[in-house]
Amino acid sequence: MTYSIGQVAEKLGVTIDTIRYYDKAGLLPFVQRNEIGRRVFTDNDLHLMRTIICLKNAGVSVADISTFIDLRLQGDTTLDQRYQLLRDHERDLQQQITDLQDTMSYLKFKEWYYQTATAAGTETIHFVPGTNEVITDLDQEYDRHLTETGQLAELKRFANVKDYRLRRH
Amino acid sequence: MTYSIGQVAEKLGVTIDTIRYYDKAGLLPFVQRNEIGRRVFTDNDLHLMRTIICLKNAGVSVADISTFIDLRLQGDTTLDQRYQLLRDHERDLQQQITDLQDTMSYLKFKEWYYQTATAAGTETIHFVPGTNEVITDLDQEYDRHLTETGQLAELKRFANVKDYRLRRH
DNA sequence: GGTTGTCCTGGAGTCGACTCCAGGAGATAC
DNA sequence: GTATCTCCTGGAGTCGACTCCAGGACAACC
Numbered sequence: 001m002t003y004s005i006g007q008v009a010e011k012l013g014v015t016i017d018t019i020r021y022y023d024k025a026g027l028l029p030f031v032q033r034n035e036i037g038r039r040v041f042t043d044n045d046l047h048l049m050r051t052i053i054c055l056k057n058a059g060v061s062v063a064d065i066s067t068f069i070d071l072r073l074q075g076d077t078t079l080d081q082r083y084q085l086l087r088d089h090e091r092d093l094q095q096q097i098t099d100l101q102d103t104m105s106y107l108k109f110k111e112w113y114y115q116t117a118t119a120a121g122t123e124t125i126h127f128v129p130g131t132n133e134v135i136t137d138l139d140q141e142y143d144r145h146l147t148e149t150g151q152l153a154e155l156k157r158f159a160n161v162k163d164y165r166l167r168r169h
Numbered sequence: 170m171t172y173s174i175g176q177v178a179e180k181l182g183v184t185i186d187t188i189r190y191y192d193k194a195g196l197l198p199f200v201q202r203n204e205i206g207r208r209v210f211t212d213n214d215l216h217l218m219r220t221i222i223c224l225k226n227a228g229v230s231v232a233d234i235s236t237f238i239d240l241r242l243q244g245d246t247t248l249d250q251r252y253q254l255l256r257d258h259e260r261d262l263q264q265q266i267t268d269l270q271d272t273m274s275y276l277k278f279k280e281w282y283y284q285t286a287t288a289a290g291t292e293t294i295h296f297v298p299g300t301n302e303v304i305t306d307l308d309q310e311y312d313r314h315l316t317e318t319g320q321l322a323e324l325k326r327f328a329n330v331k332d333y334r335l336r337r338h
Numbered sequence: 339g340g341t342t343g344t345c346c347t348g349g350a351g352t353c354g355a356c357t358c359c360a361g362g363a364g365a366t367a368c
Numbered sequence: 369g370t371a372t373c374t375c376c377t378g379g380a381g382t383c384g385a386c387t388c389c390a391g392g393a394c395a396a397c398c
Contacts, residue, residue, distance in 0.1 A: 076293075079286050086279055090280065094273070103223055103226045104259065106223045111256065111259065114248055122245045133211075
């Protein structure tokens with residue numbers, strides 16, 4: 001079973017141009033051509049391309065993915081290098097996830113800020129009276145809110161957010 | 170207490186150029202100038218800039234952040250719009266986190282693939298004998314591995330990964 | 339009064355990852 | 369036999385978010 005570039009694009013949810021761009025960039029050296037010069041993709045090629053797309057989703061640059069593909073072409077002697085490369089990107093990815101979770105907890109704080117302000121009809125409930133400055137220890141009030149609604153414990157259970165308050169900027 | 174652009178850059182961990190770029194882009198209309206035209210930042214400005222940086226971390230574009238700041242300038246009538254805007258970005262952010270977690274589980278599968286291949290000294294243990302094609306139901310073997318090492322249950326507990334196998338491409 | 343340091347502006351350049359385009363070639367449909 | 373479709377190439381253009389640069393101003397120290 002083989003596929004044309006259009007069918008592959010459809011299957012993988014990317015554009016034809018993107019596939020050609022990846023090919024130009026050296027990510028698809030394994031793809032064969034037919035008599036009239038058109039690309040012919042096998043099921044195995046699709047497997048590999050899914051790995052490429054996965055690495056891309058993990059935030060790996062096209063240049064780094066190219067390195068990975070080169071290693072693959074060199075055969076079994078590079079197995080360990082490829083493993084290490086994936087491990088490195090796993091570390092990056094974990095960092096990205098943690099960062100986004102931190103951002104999420106800040107966003108939730110801000111949502112609480114606007115919810116309470118909307119309820120009060122004015123943002124000034126969060127300001128130092130007579131000024132336009134936000135109360136400095138609004139954190140503590142938010143903590144009380146989290147405790148009251150039983151969300152604090154849940155938040156603290158987040159394995160990789162040791163102290164959400166430290167991370168909330 | 171006020172700060173110069175250099176001090177703010179230091180405090181927020183961004184470059185001076187980035188701050189000026191944000192100012193040009195309309196993200197910092199609240200920042201005042203002194204007699205000789207230099208920017209003067211207050212503690213309150215820093216608060217706001219942290220929110221801006223948080224939104225940026227959440228993947229919000231500069232254009233969208235600009236909208237948020239504009240709404241803020243319009244006062245209390247826009248409180249609800251600002252809340253909705255944050256909610257929308259929370260949804261995006263949750264999607265991003267879920268996607269990264271899926272990518273992570275695929276990456277872990279690939280690591281297992283290379284670990285076992287390295288242990289065997291050759292990648293061919295994952296190929297259909299006599300070919301260069303990956304065994305199609307390698308998934309199941311990986312499942313067995315996860316079960317044996319007690320990781321499957323843990324993986325399934327991931328709230329937002331309903332079926333990690335569906336998502337692993 | 340010269341050097342150094344931090345700031346200012348407008349505008350050009352960069353980078354990654356596409357995305358689009360012109361011009362052309364086989365295959366298929368009517 | 370011509371219109372339509374899908375494919376090909378090289379190369380130019382785009383987009384967002386910076387990043388850098390030239391040329392200049394003020395302040396502070398020596």
